[in-house]
Amino acid sequence: MTDRSVAVLAGGLSHEREVSLRSGRRLAAALRESGVDVREWDVDSSLVTQLRTDPPDAVVIALHGGEGENGSVQAVLELLDVPFVGTAAQACRRAWDKPTAKAELAGAGLDTPDWVALPHSTFRALGAQAVLDAMVDRLGLPLMLKPDQGGSALGAQVVTDRSEMPAAMVSCLAYSDTVLAERFVRGTEVAVTVVNDGPELRALPAVEIDARGGVYDYTARYTPGTVAFHCPARLDDATQARLAETALAAHRLLGLRDVSRMDAVVDEEGRVQVLEVNVSPGITETSLLPMAVRAAGMDLGRLYSALVERAIARSRFT
Incomplete structure (x- = not known):
């Protein structure tokens, strides 16, 4: 791949900018070790001009949150x-x-914790406390409150008492206009990466997450030694197989491409409860995708080099 030029897009203006920059640096280094000519581009108002005047053979998106995951940057590339490597816009x-993804998963028969999502305007119009009480009455405690969009567990909080609901709601609304209240599931938290670097889509070994504080929040995700x-x-083996099957099913159902990561909990009955599916998994020193790649006996740079080749080949037929 020494004749390939690849632009790694990282940074941007989302709340996850610093995490994205770390992912971008690690991915760029891995690709260089595989012999790829890598350009590291921060995503700002110069991006379109850069793509027009100095076009790479392909782009790899290492953006987290905002335009990097909601399809905006992907739409511009299209x-x-x-x-580009990754899911279409x-x-x-x-x-x-x-909430949209959870509805699709549940509609297809996959397990996902019961939930309700309500915008800020509903709390304002109907009275925040009354609506929060209704959430607890319907879903019970404990609950996970989180923004309906975004990643890295920003704004997410486990609520074990009704008195904690208002503060948790405010935390969510700092990152999104809609609060997703989800029944908290006790069990083993896992992440399963799905890749399509060859003829067949495949799931990599599941990563089990054992957070010291009991919750895999933003601090736990990006502070070495806390998990x-x-x-x-x-x-x-049977549970491992169910995890792989569920991750593959979610990837296909949502129409994802190249790489994704399913976050889930194996509950006390052994059921796989899907929490969410990510189109731009982290690649930092504490991220889960690189752990799964190593456990599968693979090299991160070679994996993404193969994904780049697939993206280039795909573009020739579209």
Whole structure:
């Protein structure tokens, strides 16, 4: 791949900018080790001009949150006919909106924790406390309150008492206009990466997440030493197989492409409860995708080099 030029897009203006920059640097280094000519581009108002005047052979998106996952950057790349690794714009939008994705998953028969999503305007018009009480009455406690869009667990909080609901709602609304209240599921938290670097879509070994504080929040995700990871997860073969099947089914159902990561909980009855599916998994030193890649005996740079080749080949037939 020494004759390929690849632009890694990172940074941007979302709340996850710093995480994205870390992902971008690690991915760029891995691709360079595989012999790829890599350009690292921050995403700002110069992006379209850069793509027009100095077009790479392909783009790899290492953006997290905002335009990098909601389909906006992908739509621009599609407008400019620039090959890119990752999910097409329309499917990005579907996966980015958590209530929409959960409804599709549930409609297809996959398990996902019961939920309700309400915009800020509903709390304002009907009275925040009355609506929050109705959420608790319907879903019970504990609850996970989180923004309906976004990643890295920003704004997410576990609520164990009614008195905590108002503060949790405010935390969510700092990152999105809609609050997603989801029944908190006790069990083993896992992440399963799906890749399509060859002829067949495949699931990599599941990563088990054992957060010291009991919740895999933003601090736990990006502070080394606060979480114990096990890959493969410490689950029996049958459960591992169900996790892989569920991740593959979710990837196909939502129309995702190249790479995704399913976050889930294996509940106390052994059911796989899908929390969400990410179109731009993190690639930092504490991220889950690189752990799964290592456990599968793969090299991160070679994996993404193969995905780049697929993106370029795909563009020739569209």
